Amino acid sequence: xxxxxAALTPRARLRLARLIVEDGWPVARAAExxxxxxxxxxxxxxxxxxxxxxxxxxxxxxxxxxPTRTPxxxxxxxxxxxxxxxxxxxxxxSELRVPASTVYAVLARCRxxxxxxxxxxxxxxxxxxxxxxxxxxxxxxxxxxxQIPDGGGWRFLGREQGKRNxxxxxxxxxxxYRQPRxxxxxxxxxxxxxxxxxxxEIHDDETRExxxxxxxxxxxxxxxxxxxxxxxxxDNGGCYRSHLWRDACAELGVTHRRTRPYRPQTNGKIERFHxxxxxxxxxxxxxxxxxxxxxxxxxxxxxxxxxxxxxxxxQVPPIxxxxxxxxxxx
Numbered sequence: 299x300x301x302x303x304a305a306l307t308p309r310a311r312l313r314l315a316r317l318i319v320e321d322g323w324p325v326a327r328a329a330e331x332x333x334x335x336x337x338x339x340x341x342x343x344x345x346x347x348x349x350x351x352x353x354x355x356x357x358x359x360x361x362x363x364x365p366t367r368t369p370x371x372x373x374x375x376x377x378x379x380x381x382x383x384x385x386x387x388x389x390x391x392s393e394l395r396v397p398a399s400t401v402y403a404v405l406a407r408c409r410x411x412x413x414x415x416x417x418x419x420x421x422x423x424x425x426x427x428x429x430x431x432x433x434x435x436x437x438x439x440x441x442x443x444x445q446i447p448d449g450g451g452w453r454f455l456g457r458e459q460g461k462r463n464x465x466x467x468x469x470x471x472x473x474x475y476r477q478p479r480x481x482x483x484x485x486x487x488x489x490x491x492x493x494x495x496x497x498x499e500i501h502d503d504e505t506r507e508x509x510x511x512x513x514x515x516x517x518x519x520x521x522x523x524x525x526x527x528x529x530x531x532x533d534n535g536g537c538y539r540s541h542l543w544r545d546a547c548a549e550l551g552v553t554h555r556r557t558r559p560y561r562p563q564t565n566g567k568i569e570r571f572h573x574x575x576x577x578x579x580x581x582x583x584x585x586x587x588x589x590x591x592x593x594x595x596x597x598x599x600x601x602x603x604x605x606x607x608x609x610x611x612x613q614v615p616p617i618x619x620x621x622x623x624x625x626x627x628x
Contacts, residue, residue, distance in 0.1 A: 305334050306342070311354040312411055312509035314339055315346030327479055368404055372396065374405045384413060428492060432620055433525040434490040435555075437568035438513065438532045440504045443481040446588045454584040471537070483588065484508075484577070485595075488516040489568050490525065494608050498572060498599055501593050509537035510546045517550055523620055529553045 306314065314332050329339035357546065359561035366378075372394065379390045385404065391398040405411040410493045429435045444451075447467040452460025464470075470478040484504045488497040497516045501508050517527045530552050532538040538556070547554045557564035559627075579598040585591040603626040 301316050305332065306338070308356075309356045311342045312346070312351055314446070315342045315354065318343040319346050319519040325475045329603075336515055368396075368400055373404050377408055377410065378472040380405060380410050412541070430492065431526045432490050433491045433520060434529060436516070436520070436530045437489045437571075438509075438529055438530055438538075438563055439487055439489060439565060439568045439572070440509075440537075441485040441487055441572045441575060441580075442504075443483045443485065443576075444587050445483050446591055447478075447480060448587050450586055453581060458621055483592070485580075485608075487568060487571060487575070488512070488628070489571050490502060490504065490565060491531075491618075494567070494571075494611055495520075495523075495525075495603050496616070496621060498575075498595065500595060504535070504536040504537055508539040508543055513543075513546060513552075514550070517552065525620060527552050527556055531555045531557065533557050533562070534566060574602070 303543050310332065310581075314328055314334075317328045317331070318325055325340050325343065329336040332339065342354065375394055376390055376396075378392060379385050383389075385393070387398040387401040388403045390396075394401075402411065415502065445461070447463040449455075449463035449466065450460070451463070455463070464480060465476045466584045467478060467480070471479060473479055481502070484502070486499045486501060489495070489593050491620065497519050499515070501512075513612065519528055527550070532554070534556055537543065538554075544554070551554075562569050575598075580591065581593060582598075585594070591612045604615055606615060608616055611619060
């Protein structure tokens with residue numbers, strides 16, 4: 299295979315071969331001219347006679363026949379155990395009575411050597427996609443969180459103190475057992491498929507009216523950043539199946555897509571964003587009240603969009619994938 303310091307690149311091989319075959323140069327003289335050995339010059343001349351200019355490129359060094367290669371039935375059993383039982387090389391080797399190194403070589407050749415590359419539900423290789431331009435697809439969903447009592451919740455203070463804080467929080471309804479009902483917070487999230495830029499709003503419900511209002515504001519928010527929304531992907535929640543949602547999408551010129559029922563992996567980008575949202579904002583520290591946590595969301599979103607490096611897009615902040623921002627190139 300040719301490299302940066304190779305004496306003969308494919309173009310130089312062609313010139314060498316033509317000197318010998320077409321111009322009648324002696325092999326030794328042509329080899330001296332290109333500073334290679336005469337067997338090398340002769341080999342390229344023979345290839346030129348047989349295949350022409352196409353024969354000047356490197357050939358694969360892979361053997362035509364590998365008698366010691368792992369048999370196909372064994373490969374199929376290795377892949378089956380990996381997909382269906384998610385076993386590692388050692389576990390598969392003990393099942394099939396083959397060396398663990400052989401199992402790993404097969405897994406690497408089939409590109410399933412990492413469990414993170416396999417779907418947790420089906421065990422099949424994960425199929426990833428990314429739209430080419432910002433706005434080609436927006437993922438939209440709702441993250442439901444329990445509200446924090448005044449004084450802090452049980453995650454940081456423990457069960458007993460968290461229970462006391464729930465009872466001391468004013469204005470909360472009581473159950474038939476006199477237990478306070480803290481209620482829930484609904485974070486309506488929107489994320490661009492190409493850039494991973496995120497938009498979020500906090501509300502007290504997930505009704506169709508709220509979902510439509512969030513969609514309108516999200517489309518306007520992205521439009522202010524030079525992004526034209528073309529499609530939106532949601533799950534099959536009631537707010538996304540309403541006539542009000544359908545009419546709003548038609549008015550905005552947005553095509554609505556739904557995920558497969560009972561398969562959140564279809565909307566996996568926003569599900570992964572919810573995981574980051576929970577770890578980086580919702581449960582990142584002790585909040586003395588629900589209002590304190592809500593007030594912290596805009597700052598975290600700015601950090602996520604403008605400063606946090608995103609591994610899925612090449613270790614850069616999501617905002618860098620939007621090329622039409624005002625002042626970006628100044």
